Amino acid sequence: MGNSADNAFARFRRQRDPNDLAEVFDLCAHDLLRVAMHLCPTDGEAEDLVQETFLAALEHSGRFRPGESVIAWLLGILRNLAREHRKRAARHPEPDRVRKPSVAHPVDLLMHGEFLEAYEAALVGVPMPYREVLDLRLRDGLRANEIAQRLERPSGTVRTQIYRCLLYTSPSPRDNIANLVCP
Helix, strand or coil: CHHHHHHHHHHHHHHCCHHHHHHHHHHHHHHHHHHHHHHCCCHHHHHHHHHHHHHHHHHCHHHCCCCCCHHHHHHHHHHHHHHHHHHHHHCCCCCCCCCCCCCCCHHHHHHHHHHHHHHHHHHCCCCHHHHHHHHHHHCCCCCHHHHHHHHCCCHHHHHHHHHHHHHHCCHHHHHHHHHHHCC
16 A cells, blocks of 8 residues: 555655545545544544645645655645644633723614613603512613512512513603513
8 A cells, every 4th residue: 555655645745636635535535634633622623633644744745745745644644733733622712811892892882882771761650669679680680589679578579660661661661661671
């Protein structure tokens, strides 16, 4: 096999005939795949690694030294690619080292400000027992059972208050709040 594959690769380097590279693939791919299956966690990744090996061989065929075994050269490429894949897979950013933007994006600040203005305007017409429940729901994102614990009310009462607030308030605030809750 080695001699045939070596000859086919030498022809490919001289003539750039894809049929010669296909012959190298036919002669070497099975052995490369067996090795790749030991280096990769899944069969699919092993197959991808073999394909990537041939792509690298195609791109860097000028680096091949005549007289060297093409299968040995391909195995070296395969090993190096597998090592790179493992390094990439092992990288895990440390959250403490990742910088967070110190200043929010101006568009985000503008949208947040507009939301708060609309929210405050919508709450103006909401009666008090409903307002505090709705405020905890919309501003703090609390669920009904969490609101009930905080306000020391039954959770069913809190759900009813949220529902009534959205349905029975005057048309203008209800529409504004409904738009905030369900845009």
